[in-house]
Amino acid sequence: DTGVSQNPRHKITKRGQNVTFRCDPISEHNRLYWYRQTLGQGPEFLTYFQNEAQLEKSRLLSDRFSAERPKGSFSTLEIQRTEQGDSAMYLCASILILAETNTGELFFGEGSRLTVL
């Protein structure tokens, strides 16, 4: 399977605990995005990486959130001291940016659903 892979698919945790999600993008893609989706909403941008560099972070990404992409391949999203409001689907997407258009299509993983009790 050469799609975007995310794990775990589901995580249930107690408020105050830390959680970490992993994303393995499509190997030839040069950008990796993290989005969050709650019920009845579309995906909301959190952050993105160009290779290993984190180039942009949303205001939604509080200090409790940190994302890394240490070798420009897989990425992790860690949430510290989780709160009930963090309950959501966390989506990872990767994209091959085309030089001639400076854009392309996002390919999403199946998401990691977080439930904070």
Add this chain to the structure above:
Amino acid sequence: DQQVKQNSPSLSVQEGRISILNCDYTNSMFDYFLWYKKYPAEGPTFLISISSIKDKNEDGRFTVFLNKSAKHLSLHIVPSQPGDSAVYFCAACPANTGNQFYFGTGTSLTVIP
């Protein structure tokens, strides 16, 4: 501030008929638009895209129309099939930066057999 809007939360269509899903945007810097389909408990799946240099793009049963002056795009599905039942999201990005993709809130399509 919702820059991409899908004002119809749901749509029901008979099998074989046309489904038309609408999307409006407010940012004139957007010039690349995409439609995604999402089944429950899965990530969104790319369907079709269009750049602002075109006003129509077709791929099989799916056609996207772009009206730049109205800042409006639509997705037509003809003929609709029960397997098309899903939530459809439109997305937009400013291609000169290609950084953020902004998504609408989705339209839930039900195709009735």
